[in-house]
Amino acid sequence: MLFTPTQISGLELKNRLVRSATYDGGADRRGHVTDWQIDLYEKLARGGAGLIVTGLFSVHPSGRLAGRQNIISDDGAVAGLSCLAAAVHRHGGKIAVQIAHGGRECHAYQAYKNRTAVAPSVLEREEFSHPHRALAEEEIEEIIASFGTAAARVRDAGCDAVQLHGAHAYLVSQFLSPASNRRNDRWGGSPEGRGRFLSEVYRAMRRRVGDDFPVLIKLGVADGVADGLTFDEGQAIAGHCMALGFDAVEVSSGLRGQSYAETEFRTGIRKAEDEAYFRSWAAAIRQNASVPIIMVGGLRRVETLQRVLDAGQADLVALSRPLICEPDLIDRWRRGNEDASRCISCNQCFEALLEGRRLACVVSGAGDPPRD
Numbered sequence: 001m002l003f004t005p006t007q008i009s010g011l012e013l014k015n016r017l018v019r020s021a022t023y024d025g026g027a028d029r030r031g032h033v034t035d036w037q038i039d040l041y042e043k044l045a046r047g048g049a050g051l052i053v054t055g056l057f058s059v060h061p062s063g064r065l066a067g068r069q070n071i072i073s074d075d076g077a078v079a080g081l082s083c084l085a086a087a088v089h090r091h092g093g094k095i096a097v098q099i100a101h102g103g104r105e106c107h108a109y110q111a112y113k114n115r116t117a118v119a120p121s122v123l124e125r126e127e128f129s130h131p132h133r134a135l136a137e138e139e140i141e142e143i144i145a146s147f148g149t150a151a152a153r154v155r156d157a158g159c160d161a162v163q164l165h166g167a168h169a170y171l172v173s174q175f176l177s178p179a180s181n182r183r184n185d186r187w188g189g190s191p192e193g194r195g196r197f198l199s200e201v202y203r204a205m206r207r208r209v210g211d212d213f214p215v216l217i218k219l220g221v222a223d224g225v226a227d228g229l230t231f232d233e234g235q236a237i238a239g240h241c242m243a244l245g246f247d248a249v250e251v252s253s254g255l256r257g258q259s260y261a262e263t264e265f266r267t268g269i270r271k272a273e274d275e276a277y278f279r280s281w282a283a284a285i286r287q288n289a290s291v292p293i294i295m296v297g298g299l300r301r302v303e304t305l306q307r308v309l310d311a312g313q314a315d316l317v318a319l320s321r322p323l324i325c326e327p328d329l330i331d332r333w334r335r336g337n338e339d340a341s342r343c344i345s346c347n348q349c350f351e352a353l354l355e356g357r358r359l360a361c362v363v364s365g366a367g368d369p370p371r372d
Contacts, residue, residue, distance in 0.1 A: 220254025
């Protein structure tokens with residue numbers, strides 16, 4: 001099944017393999033697409049993924065995480081994004097743009113810009129101790145609108161879909177989680193109140209792109225912190241997303257607490273039994289799903305991917321770190337060489353990004369050397 005065609009809301013995909021959104025640190029200082037990124041995405045498209053999801057594009061100045069993060073908060077970003085889409089389309093691939101607001105996680109870059117990071121609520125617990133302030137009602141409405149205009153720009157650029165980032169401790173996750181949303185107005189106070197931001201963001205996006213443009217979500221269905229979102233709550237939110245009209249759900253984690261290596265980017269994946277660490281979540285959600293479910297999380301072997309699909313635990317499978325290590329991995333598998341990915345899950349690719357470098361793999365040498 002891996003290499004059989006499939007669809008997401010009418011979007012034809014040549015196979016069921018997805019390149020999961022991966023921040024690459026390759027934008028220019030304005031946040032616009034660079035030639036380096038076009039080359040990277042062309043390699044990924046040539047490598048055979050049916051759908052490539054970009055790294056997260058910031059929808060609002062207050063949601064930008066880093067100086068080399070892409071933005072989609074102004075019309076100037078559209079031309080470069082069009083070039084990115086064309087590079088993927090040249091090789092028969094499809095591209096979805098992931099759009100996001102980093103919320104509290106933007107503290108370092110916002111401080112650099114002499115601004116304070118924003119969040120649903122001000123928290124004092126250790127995991128959330130970075131400087132931040134609570135959003136005012138009018139700021140929430142402005143950010144919601146910015147998701148809508150960002151989605152419209154994605155469509156105008158000739159891309160094939162848009163994916164909302166609702167995971168990994170960013171703003172949507174912060175609103176959903178009872179550990180980080182302590183508001184007592186209509187944006188908090190109950191599961192319905194905490195979910196209102198997500199619902200309104202979806203509606204703003206859908207109004208701007210229409211009914212025929214695929215709108216996906218990467219959803220954190222459980223938190224890695226005490227008193228956070230439970231899987232039962234996250235499963236209910238996934239069902240709500242489908243009822244709203246999202247066209248596919250990629251299942252991931254929410255608030256990470258102290259370490260991403262313990263939640264979304266786990267290390268030490270050496271054996272088949274270490275793989276697919278979100279399998280139980282994706283499989284449970286898929287049982288009653290009305291849209292395609294995408295499984296991500298430590299997938300390294302063809303046999304693991306095939307078992308997931310054969311068992312009906314997901315409709316598509318997504319890779320991130322293996323395609324940093326080997327951009328042509330999927331094509332290698334398609335041609336019959338089914339050796340496991342060379343990725344050793346060391347996370348040094350992401351450590352380099354935290355140091356301000358572009359995405360690169362220390363195992364294979366794929367990527368780019370440090371900047372001057």
